[in-house]
Amino acid sequence: MNEQVQNAGGDPLFNPLSPDFIRDPYPHYDRLRAIDPIHVTPFGQFVASRHADVSLVxxxxxxxxxxxxxxxxxxxxxxxxxxxxxxxxHTMLQADPPDHTRLRGLVVKAFTARRVEDMRPRIQEVVDQTLDAMVDRGQMDLIRDFAFRLPVTIICDMLGIPEEHREGFHKGSSDGVRILDPVPLTPDEIKQGNARNLMAQMYFQQLFELRRRNPGDDLTTQLVQAEEDGNKLTNEELTANIMLLFVAGHETTVNLIGNGLLALHRNPDQLALLKARPELMTNAIEEFLRYDSSVQMTGRVALEDIEDLGGRQIPKGETVLCLLGSANRDPAVYPDRPDRLDVTRANVKPLSFGGGIHFCLGAQLARIEAEIAIATLLRRLPNLRIDDVENPKWRPTFVLRGLTQLPASW
Ligand code: HEM
Incomplete structure (x- = not known):
């Protein structure tokens, strides 16, 4: 990443790609909430950091x-x-109604709580297989060898990506997600993004051909058929939304597992408590989401002049960035030491999955994947230690917060 990007216009309050911010954004959020809760960046964007404003927008x-x-x-x-x-x-993520309603409506059934509950045995099987291959080694990278494999496998299952195509996807995650960051892409980054996009499009066009010839019980077949139907979905929308599901399906969940494991090992009392009382796991996942969310920000545009958002006027057309990670630590909502990890915390309702019509489609799936992954790891490798909890390696992106690696041994 070049210096211009890291500097974010020299903004002293909100400089989200500086190494210091990426290492620990939370003191920066505290300052924003206290001093300038609707902050204006040098790029002219408004930044909302309090829970009430983020939730409203x-x-x-x-x-x-x-x-x-x-x-x-x-x-x-x-x-x-x-x-x-x-x-x-062309993705539902960036669409407004009525396109958003139409695109989301085509896939929403695959993500209902019931459908996702039915996936538990398969999720458990993948986690067990992953650990079976590792137990005798005595060490692994919790990101690459553990957290990454589960969500990729599950989203490949859901999309009907054949086994023999998957090896490449297991190798590592893409760096193409900086496009979501608030600091604009450089011309070079746009070029690289285009090249990666082209490669992915070529792959998915092949997959569509395969599923046209060989329909299956999967989301790709469902969307290919919707496209053939004529007026439900264009070819560009088909490609864009399958690619969205693929990326959203793993780039985020891997980091929920990774950030959660790091938080636990940095708070040994909480780790011990969770080992002793595994029934706390469902609540612990909500707390991991709140404490160090794998998605730190989303944004909206004012569709009309807004008279008052946290004391500021927002003219029509202006962007408001919503700091989810900051809202999750707002003492107005979490008066009991919001900076503390507490797996027994009552009424945890993190904004990490967003809100309103774009509320994360995969929320329940992500929760169950993380729950099974972390519970199984604690049970099967109770003596696991993270090698360096003080200086973990964060990815150089802001919106998607996660680790590049997390070596551990047992
Ligand atoms: C910990 C894991 C995850 C987190 C923190 C997360 C977070 C989010 C957030 C914040 C949004 C809303 C963005 C906005 O309002 O602009 C969103 C939307 C979305 N997420 Fe997730 N996500 C996770 C996992 C998943 C998974 C596993 C899938 C799919 C398999 C998924 C698919 C989607 C889709 C399709 C949308 C767009 C929904 C729409 O625009 O209507 N996500 N996610």
Whole structure:
């Protein structure tokens, strides 16, 4: 990452890609909430850090995504000709109603609580197989060897990606997610993003062909059939949303598992408590989501002039960044030491899965994956130690917060 990106315009309060911020964003959030809860960045974006404002902006219909217009304002008139932006613009994540309603409606049934509950045995099987291959080694990287494998396998199952195509996906996660960060991409990053996007599109077009010839009981077949139907889904929307599911399905859950394990090992009393009382695991997952969310931010555009958001006027067309990780530690909502990890905390309702119409489609799946992964690890490798809990290696991205590696031994 170059210096211009790391500096974020020299903003002393919100400099989210500086190494210090990435290492520990929470003292920065405390300052923002206290001093300037609706902060304006040098790029002219508004930054909401208090729980009440973040929650309101995500749910209020006066705010939306307006992705193409927002991108043009930030970059240039021609930005939507860049494949990586075009593709993101066709996802449900960046769509407003009625397109959003139509796109989400096509896949929502696969993610209902019931359907996801039914996946428990398969999730347990994948976790057990992963650990079977590791137990005799005495050491592993909890990110690459453990946390990553589960969500990738499950989303590949759901999308009907054949076993023989998966090896490449298991090797490591992409770096293409910086496009979600509040600091604009450099021309070089756009070029790299386009190249990665093209590669992924080529792969998924092959998968669509396969599923047209060989339909299966999977989401890709379902969407390919919706596209053939005529007016439900365009080819660009098909590709963009399958790619979204693939990326959203693992880039985030791997970090819920990784950040959760790191937090536990940095708080040995909580680790001991959870080992002694495994029934606390469901609540512990909510606390991990709150304490160090794997998604730190989302954003909305004001669709009309807003008279008062936390004391500021937001003109129509302006962007409000919503700091989920900051809202999750707001003492107004968590008066009992919000900076402390407490797996017994009552009424934990993190904003880590967003809110309103874009509330995370995979929330329940992510919770169950993390619950089974962490519970099984604690049970099967009770003596596991993380090698260096003080200086873990964070990925150089802000919105998706996670570790590049987390070596451990037992
Ligand atoms: C810990 C894990 C996860 C976290 C923290 C997370 C977080 C989020 C957040 C914050 C949003 C809303 C973004 C916005 O409002 O702009 C979102 C949307 C979304 N997530 Fe997740 N996610 C996780 C796991 C997953 C999984 C496992 C899947 C799918 C298999 C998934 C699929 C999606 C999709 C498709 C959307 C877009 C929904 C829409 O726009 O209607 N996510 N996620």
């Amino acid at each position: 995500m749910r209020d219909k006066r705010f939306g995504k307006d992705f193409a217009e927002r991108s043009r304002r930030r970059y240039s008139e021609k930005i939507m000709d860049e494949p990586v932006f075009r593709n993101l613009g």
